[in-house]
Amino acid sequence: MTLTIDKVKELKEKPNPKQLGFGKYFTDHMFMMDYEREKGWFNPRIKPYEPLSLDPATMVFHYSQSVFEGLKAYRTEDDRVLLFRPEKNFERLNESNRRLSIPLVDNELILQYLKKLIEIEKEWIPKEEGTSLYIRPFIIPTDTNLRVAPANTYKLMIILSPVGSYYPEGIHPVSIYVEHEYTRAVKGGTGTAKTAGNYSAGYVAQEKAAQNGFAQVLWLDGMEKKYIEEVGSMNVFFRIDDEVVTPKLNGSILPGITRMSIIELLKSWGVPVKERLVSMEEIIEAYKNNRLKEAFGTGTAAVISPIGELNWHNEQYIINNKKTGELSKKLYETITSIQTGSMKDTFNWTEVVK
Numbered sequence: 194m195t196l197t198i199d200k201v202k203e204l205k206e207k208p209n210p211k212q213l214g215f216g217k218y219f220t221d222h223m224f225m226m227d228y229e230r231e232k233g234w235f236n237p238r239i240k241p242y243e244p245l246s247l248d249p250a251t252m253v254f255h256y257s258q259s260v261f262e263g264l265k266a267y268r269t270e271d272d273r274v275l276l277f278r279p280e281k282n283f284e285r286l287n288e289s290n291r292r293l294s295i296p297l298v299d300n301e302l303i304l305q306y307l308k309k310l311i312e313i314e315k316e317w318i319p320k321e322e323g324t325s326l327y328i329r330p331f332i333i334p335t336d337t338n339l340r341v342a343p344a345n346t347y348k349l350m351i352i353l354s355p356v357g358s359y360y361p362e363g364i365h366p367v368s369i370y371v372e373h374e375y376t377r378a379v380k381g382g383t384g385t386a387k388t389a390g391n392y393s394a395g396y397v398a399q400e401k402a403a404q405n406g407f408a409q410v411l412w413l414d415g416m417e418k419k420y421i422e423e424v425g426s427m428n429v430f431f432r433i434d435d436e437v438v439t440p441k442l443n444g445s446i447l448p449g450i451t452r453m454s455i456i457e458l459l460k461s462w463g464v465p466v467k468e469r470l471v472s473m474e475e476i477i478e479a480y481k482n483n484r485l486k487e488a489f490g491t492g493t494a495a496v497i498s499p500i501g502e503l504n505w506h507n508e509q510y511i512i513n514n515k516k517t518g519e520l521s522k523k524l525y526e527t528i529t530s531i532q533t534g535s536m537k538d539t540f541n542w543t544e545v546v547k
């Protein structure tokens with residue numbers, strides 16, 4: 194399959210790198226590819242970034258059969274461009290596809306196309322500390338048909354957005370509301386897939402938490418509301434004494450690439466880390482015995498998001514005096530340094546884009 198490239202006539206003005214925010218600005222070009230049952234995936238192309246025109250009956254508007262990914266490109270001090278474990282994102286895209294009955298993609302080929310797109314958009318990667326180019330691959334069903342069944346036609350697109358630092362004022366802990374009414378996902382559901390509907394289903398809890406002054410919710414398992422699953426759209430870790438625990442991938446947790454990297458990093462440092470069931474009661478017990486030292490969320494956007502407070506059944510639990518813990522800080526610094534090329538990547542996690 195040959196990639197066709199259609200460049201814009203006039204480049205957009207670049208936004209102020211100090212006011213990027215998240216997902217507000219988009220680059221000049223995008224990637225697009227189509228799928229039809231008889232043809233498979235075809236017509237890979239880089240084209241001007243522009244609105245789509247879709248019939249109101251297009252399936253994407255109705256039953257949420259869509260998946261996405263999120264990763265970043267980083268500019269190094271010496272002006273190279275690095276991707277962080279991108280092959281993991283495209284492998285996961287296919288896992289999501291499997292769950293949503295979307296035809297699988299040639300994940301290695303898509304990564305090559307992405308690299309070409311980034312090469313063309315290199316000037317859009319901001320230089321300021323903490324900034325990056327956010328990459329959003331996604332797939333939508335495009336049949337114009339209201340029947341409730343997997344579509345026969347799809348589009349895969351990749352759009353790019355220069356984003357600001359997650360911590361313009363430095364890494365800081367947030368307050369978290371432990372949600373015991375709503376559920377994010379249950380075993381057998383779609384929690385392990387990055388699919389659109391999972392996110393809007395969490396908004397009502399997120400809004401409730403925000404109204405009460407909390408940055409995010411901590412999700413418990415949907416069956417017993419007993420075991421910890423995730424925090425917002427991040428995976429979650431706790432340091433109890435000198436051991437780190439994180440909920441095991443039990444069929445309703447999204448397998449984060451940051452999560453995987455943190456586990457590997459901790460192991461390489463000789464820090465004991467366990468993936469297992471973690472109950473809320475256990476965490477409170479550890480807290481009361483002064484053994485809960487740190488808690489943090491992990492994901493591509495923030496890398497590490499320290500938790501300074503948990504609120505559970507109207508009780509307030511302040512962790513590490515609302516300060517960023519030592520281990521959280523070290524993990525944050527190590528991962529961001531590898532991502533931006535300022536530390537030697539002994540794990541071979543980064544990939545250079547020409």
Ligand SMILES: *Cc1c(COP(=O)(O)O)cnc(C)c1O
Pocket residue numbers: 263387423425426427428447448449450451452491492493494
């Ligand atoms: C994307 C995501 C994560 C984090 O995954 P990363 O690969 O580390 O960015 C965690 N939980 C949910 C629900 C997610 O959607």
